[in-house]
Amino acid sequence: MVSILVIEDDDAIRAAVQRGLRERDFAVTAVGTGIAGLEVVLREHPDVVLLDLGLPDVDGLTLLGMIRTAVDVPVIVITAQDDDPTMVRALDAGADDYVVKPFGTDQVAARIRAVLRRGGRGADPSAALRVGALSIDPGTRVATLDGRRLDLARKEFDLLLLLASRAGQVVSKRELLAEVWQQGQNYGAERTVDVHLSWLRRKLGESAAAPRYLHSVRGVGVRLVDPDGPDAP
Structure with a gap:
């Protein structure tokens, strides 16, 4: 089962995303702070991280850089910030995708499947x-x-x-x-x-x-x- 880590400080959004993805057969861990999220990344090595930029304890782009330094995991930014400069900074910082709130669970699930396909999950190692x-x-x-x-x-x-x-x-x-x-x-x-x-x-x-x-x-x-x-x- 594909494991997802949701790093989102809004309780309602975090609960809704967690519930929706579990209903679509993902294993989901959800936390409300950046430091807690980084600890889960290092300890559990999830398959995909959903990262909010507006966290209470650490800037989301700073956390993205910390994750990128530590592990090679797909990161999808989920944020209310829909301006082009923020999107470009996030993608340049290593985000694999960028989803603007509000969003539907089906959309997020599709983005997760897309980054996993691009990452070669389940691919034949001999098919170079x-x-x-x-x-x-x-x-x-x-x-x-x-x-x-x-x-x-x-x-x-x-x-x-x-x-x-x-x-x-x-x-x-x-x-x-x-x-x-x-x-x-x-x-x-x-x-x-x-x-x-x-x-x-x-x-x-x-x-x-x-x-x-x-x-x-x-x-x-x-x-x-x-x-x-x-x-x-």
Whole structure:
């Protein structure tokens, strides 16, 4: 059974989310403070964390950074703050998704299933994707280049996995936002994609000016190719 940790200070919302997710066959632990939530993360290693930003004892984005430093767990921000700058800061800080209150339990459950799919839960560890000397394993979430393990953040790995699953095809920023961030297109979100692609290029030993694997198609999107294969420019 998938285990969920809800970190939410509002008693009514916390109880409603906990009850709704349990009715949908999730195992749910719910706490009302950030420090209590961090203790549960470290002790119980939940499959997904639902994190409110407006906590009474610690800033939600600060707590997100603490969680990211400690463990690799999907975090979905649940908050009443629906402005683009806060959303961008949360996604850049490592949030896997962002849900604005009020929300329905079915919506949250769908977001949970989506981040688990992107994380490769239940995937065949042998089903690695290979593009040239690049190998991406969705089961173990390990990517290697020329046999060397790449030190990728969660979003960088998710981007690489999506592009590798569609190697040779141009993937638009709109699709990247929808699949990796579960967000619609806007200026701030598009800039977030650009930043993560820049970081990913650097870790692949290339740049936008001198691409090898990641090639931008102006006004369309980006595609991942084997630099020595027939699809290479």
